[in-house]
Amino acid sequence: MLTRRHIRVKVMQCIYALVQSKDDSLQKQEKFLRVSIENMYVLYLLILSLLAELHRLAEKHVSHASKKYVATEEDKYPNPEKFVKNRLLLQLVNNEVLKNELSNRKLDNWYMNDEYVKIIHKAVISSDIYKEYMSNGEDSYTNDRNMVIQLFKEIIAPNEKIYDYFEDDKLTWVDDFPIVNTFLVKRLKKAKPDSGDRFFLPSLLKDQEDMDFANELLTKTLLNDAKWEKEIEGKTPNWDNDRIAEIDSIVLKMAICELLNFPSIPEKVTLNEYLEIAKEYSTPKSSIFINGVLDKLAKEYKSEGRLQKIGRGLQ
Template sequence: MLTRRHIRVKVMQCIYALIQSKDDSLEKQKKFLDVSIEDMYSLYLLLLSLWIEIHQMAENQLNLSSKKYLANASDNLPFKERFVANKVLQQLVNNSQLKEELELRKLNNWYLNEEYVKLIYKDILESDMYLKYMHTSENSYEKDKELILGLFKEIIAPNDKIYDYFEDDKLTWVDDIPIVNTYLLKHFKKVKENSNESFFLPNLVKDDEDMQYAQKLLTKTLLTNDVLEKEIEGKTPNWDKDRIAGIDSILLKMAICELLNFPSIPEKVTINEYLEIAKEYSTPKSSIFINGILDKLTKEYKETGKLNKMGRGLL
């Protein structure tokens, strides 16, 4: 789920937070990094649990409608139980491993903020894809999955109120939401009728090496800050260091640190990754500025033998 680029973003956020708080505690930042990465998985679980709450709301409404004497719009649906019986939703609702993980992390956000569930559920009931689904006699796992994918893509993922709620809950989730949404869509596309419960609980990172990479990048960048600053100053003689954008300075230090301390990552991968991050998080001209400095430094490091790369790159 968590890519190397997103790990770099997480490290950048940690360093930025340290500068803003003027707290030079390395252990505190390492802990912040671990928590920030782990919180991303909680966000993923919350989006899955949102489906469980939506299903519960639909089931409650179905039970109430069966006991009412007065009809409403939903009573005109030919297959009133179809959404509640959706096989993909059933896989989530009956997933004991998922329930255990939600309880372990105490993720009861939707119980405490039911208004968001009602908001999404209302949008679902009014959507054309839901109404079409509820009027279609064809009953298959693929049709059930198609509905869940469509509703997530068109209603849940772009919902501004849900986005604002996540942003208010945890600031780091602002950058995580697009990553998690994209991953969830891809993951739902792969689900099968016979998928086991663990399918919905993937690993947050590919392996321990990714977590080691994250901690090493953060630690090395912070501990060699003065050396990295001199490297940048040497390539920007006409620039006062205070004139370099804060994010640009952080990204440059991280990139230089990676060039010098991670021999298995090709320099082209490092440079391209930080240029892409700069385009998204800094000024319009930042990527050009950063590219110019890194290009000079890479050539210099190759000439002096400081750039020691080996093996296949870890993307």
């Protein structure tokens, strides 16, 4: 689920939190990093389970409507049960791995806050996407899957109430939300009728090497802070160090640390990754500033023989 860029962002957030709290405990920051990364998976589970809960609520409505003598809105559709028989949604509802993960982690958010499920359900059934799906006669897994993806992208993910709920629950989820949403959409697009339960719940990290990279980047950046500070000095003629924005300073130090301490990661990868992070988390002027500083440093390191790169790099 997480790419190396996501991991770099998580490390950046940890260092920023440390600076803001003025807590110099490396052990606490390592724990914060682990928890922050793990919480991304929790967010993924909650969003996935929201789709399952949406189905359950829809099923209740259909069951309730079938017992009424007066015609309901659903009765106008050729098959009022089409949504609750959606094959992709049923894969999520009946997913034992998802059920176990939610149970083991005691994630009963939607049971405790079912008003959010109702908000989403109301938005869904009033949408043109839902009405078109319920009205057309196509009956296939592909049609079911495409409808769920479209609903998620256009109705569920942009919903402000859901966004506010996640933001209130954990502040770090503000940055995680678009990442997790994008991953979920990609996952759903690959879903097939025979996709097993585990398919919908892949590992958060590719392997242990990713977690090792995160810890090493965090540790080496923090323990050598004064050293990286000196590396920046003299490369910012129009800026005093105390005028450099905190987030820009962190990005620069992480990039320098990676250039000098991670020989398996190509120089170009490091420069591109931190430039993209700067573009997303800092100002346009800052990204230009960071690009200029890193370019100078990279050239200096190469001329001095300090930039030692080996093998194929990983992003």
